[in-house]
Amino acid sequence: xxxxxxxxxxxxxxxxxxxxxxxxxxxxxxxxxxxxxxxxxxxxxxxxxxxxxxxxxxxxxxxxxxxxxxxxxxxxxxxxxxxxxxxxxxxxxxxxxxxxxxxxxxxxxxxxxxxxxxxxxxxxxxxxxxxxxxxxxxxxxxxxxxxxxxxxxxxxxxxxxxxxxxxxxxxxxxxxxxxxxxxxxxxxxxxxxxxxxxxxxxxxxxxxxxxxxxxxxxxxxxxxxxxxxxxxxxxxxxxxxxxxxxxxxxxxxxxxxxxxxxxxxxxxxxxxxxxxxxxxxxxxxxxxxxxxxxxx
Amino acid sequence: xxxxxxxxxxxxxxxxxxxxxxxxxxxxxxxxxxxxxxxxxxxxxxxxxxxxxxxxxxxxxxxxxxxxxxxxxxxxxxxxxxxxxxxxxxxxxxxxxxxxxxxxxxxxxxxxxxxxxxxxxxxxxxxxxxxxxxxxxxxxxxxxxxxxxxxxxxxxxxxxxxxxxxxxxxxxxxxxxxxxxxxxxxxxxxxxxxxxxxxxxxxxxxxxxxxxxxxxxxxxx
Numbered sequence: 001x002x003x004x005x006x007x008x009x010x011x012x013x014x015x016x017x018x019x020x021x022x023x024x025x026x027x028x029x030x031x032x033x034x035x036x037x038x039x040x041x042x043x044x045x046x047x048x049x050x051x052x053x054x055x056x057x058x059x060x061x062x063x064x065x066x067x068x069x070x071x072x073x074x075x076x077x078x079x080x081x082x083x084x085x086x087x088x089x090x091x092x093x094x095x096x097x098x099x100x101x102x103x104x105x106x107x108x109x110x111x112x113x114x115x116x117x118x119x120x121x122x123x124x125x126x127x128x129x130x131x132x133x134x135x136x137x138x139x140x141x142x143x144x145x146x147x148x149x150x151x152x153x154x155x156x157x158x159x160x161x162x163x164x165x166x167x168x169x170x171x172x173x174x175x176x177x178x179x180x181x182x183x184x185x186x187x188x189x190x191x192x193x194x195x196x197x198x199x200x201x202x203x204x205x206x207x208x209x210x211x212x213x214x215x216x217x218x219x220x221x222x223x224x225x226x227x228x229x230x231x232x233x234x235x236x237x238x239x240x241x242x243x244x245x246x247x248x249x250x251x252x253x254x255x256x257x258x259x260x261x262x263x264x265x266x267x268x269x270x271x272x273x274x275x276x277x278x279x280x281x282x283x284x285x286x287x288x289x290x291x292x293x294x295x296x
Numbered sequence: 297x298x299x300x301x302x303x304x305x306x307x308x309x310x311x312x313x314x315x316x317x318x319x320x321x322x323x324x325x326x327x328x329x330x331x332x333x334x335x336x337x338x339x340x341x342x343x344x345x346x347x348x349x350x351x352x353x354x355x356x357x358x359x360x361x362x363x364x365x366x367x368x369x370x371x372x373x374x375x376x377x378x379x380x381x382x383x384x385x386x387x388x389x390x391x392x393x394x395x396x397x398x399x400x401x402x403x404x405x406x407x408x409x410x411x412x413x414x415x416x417x418x419x420x421x422x423x424x425x426x427x428x429x430x431x432x433x434x435x436x437x438x439x440x441x442x443x444x445x446x447x448x449x450x451x452x453x454x455x456x457x458x459x460x461x462x463x464x465x466x467x468x469x470x471x472x473x474x475x476x477x478x479x480x481x482x483x484x485x486x487x488x489x490x491x492x493x494x495x496x497x498x499x500x501x502x503x504x505x506x507x508x509x510x511x512x513x514x515x516x517x
Contacts, residue, residue: 055404058403059434093335094331097335097339099403100403
């Protein structure tokens with residue numbers, strides 16, 4: 001079964017992760033711009049990060065046969081940093097034009113401050129202007145109120161709710177999110193946000209319409225194989241194959257396809273691997289035999 | 297000569313792409329605004345992807361000196377035209393820095409477009425540092441854009457940089473036959489480097505690419 005991890009921070013992951021993801025059936029992923037675990041001290045650091053999302057990280061992914069796309073935005077945590085926030089906002093119109101940028105994100109609330117609100121609203125307007133879907137992060141603390149405020153802000157923005165995916169849902173927020181008309185993402189994490197068995201129960205309870213899952217794997221304790229592992233859990237729970245495929249492939253493709261930039265190739269499969277694109281001291285291959293698949 | 301990029305671009309586009317281009321087209325009478333130009337340069341691939349070049353366009357490009365024009369797309373043409381338009385409105389001493397910033401902050405397709413444009417920009421020798429730096433890329437598409445089907449390296453690179461580029465092509469299994477005017481630059485030093493590379497490969501029990509013999513047997517014009 002083809003799988004799409006629509007929220008994963010590959011910049012923090014190894015080539016072993018890429019290989020394991022490809023082996024498990026992941027053929028496409030989206031890397032949302034987020035924070036890097038420690039605050040950046042100047043706008044230039046964001047610029048280099050955005051460049052890696054539209055550049056180097058795509059190259060790494062392709063070597064393992066995985067389509068790499070990104071969403072670009074000012075994350076909620078650093079929206080609170082006056083040293084960088086407005087300067088990053090000035091960069092966004094450039095990066096929202098890039099070919100592999102399929103959305104605005106991840107944006108939203110963290111501490112739910114006035115500055116977060118201001119930049120959240122401004123980025124919703126950018127999504128309208130650039131006709132891009134939006135990936136919204138919901139806060140870990142005071143999550144339910146944060147989700148309600150998110151939905152209010154989405155409604156006030158005038159964007160069509162079907163172009164908004166609210167992520168990191170739990171049992172307590174999913175109904176709210178679906179009722180708003182937005183799509184509902186679930187980040188399957190070790191120990192915290194959501195786990196595989198709970199996710200299978202939610203699909204049994206709510207069905208598959210506008211529901212997606214992702215690993216949200218990053219630099220912390222997280223697991224880039226949570227999408228395939230949740231597929232296994234859903235199978236175990238007796239959920240139909242076609243429903244599982246809807247959740248892990250058709251739904252994310254439909255949602256981000258609204259960007260009109262989600263180029264999955266003619267067959268919608270994985271890109272041809274050509275590891276001969278690797279070389280020398282900086283190669284991600286160091287002495288191994290390159291895998292080259294024949295051109296079609 | 298360089299007008300052909302502009303002519304082809306405007307002759308092809310219509311509809312929303314034309315409206316977009318008219319909106320972002322740099323003004324002739326003032327220096328380009330960097331952020332606006334970069335957004336236009338980035339957007340070209342996506343907004344022009346539904347167009348293809350016609351045989352007469354490819355002939356015009358070939359006549360203008362483009363090697364491998366059959367592989368160009370309209371976004372390549374548009375990006376060259378955008379650079380020409382912006383540079384015309386910039387003081388001469390600001391042009392190299394401007395092009396360098398567009399290159400450094402572009403995605404791979406943008407970077408490749410800049411490199412394939414260099415020979416057609418005013419006083420191309422001013423972009424030498426950028427072209428040499430581009431050979432250090434780790435991305436094959438970008439390396440090929442400067443090294444292959446591009447007249448710039450043979451026309452402008454000092455010997456040491458040209459030789460490094462040829463060696464890197466062999467390392468990457470990029471066919472050196474794609475390097476424009478290679479025979480003109482096949483010096484004894486290049487042949488020595490290639491032979492040394494072959495020796496290292498043999499000592500390691502690894503295969504020696506056929507391109508080694510090809511270079512050794514080249515006669516400089």
